[in-house]
Amino acid sequence: MLGTLTVRETIMYSARLRLPESVGKEEREALVEEAMDEMGLSESAHTPVGNWHLRGLSGGEKRRLSIALEILTRPKLLFLDEPTSGLDRYVGYYLKNVNLHYC
Secondary structure, rough: OOOOHHHHHHHHHHHHOOOHHHHHHHHHHHHHHHHHHHHOOOOHHHEEOOOOOOOOHHHHHHHHHHHHHOOOOOOOOOOOOOOOOOOOHHHHHHHHHHOOHHH
């Protein structure tokens, strides 16, 4: 993730690279908004991701952003290696209720 891009820009960048060309602009924007909503990132849409010299997202928000980038393509199966480890109780509970099924 590029630290200078916002959450919305990061997801849109991924959508432009990973979704087929047959997906129109409006549909792509709707998918981006849906991914942000599902992962609770709508309030952080205009926040930069951040890097070593630019303050940005918290660790939990970065983790949710990385999951949003993966669910953008609507995979049938998504393996997550301990997505809630190191997160506070609220975020862990939130992630467990976002239609992610754990194996």
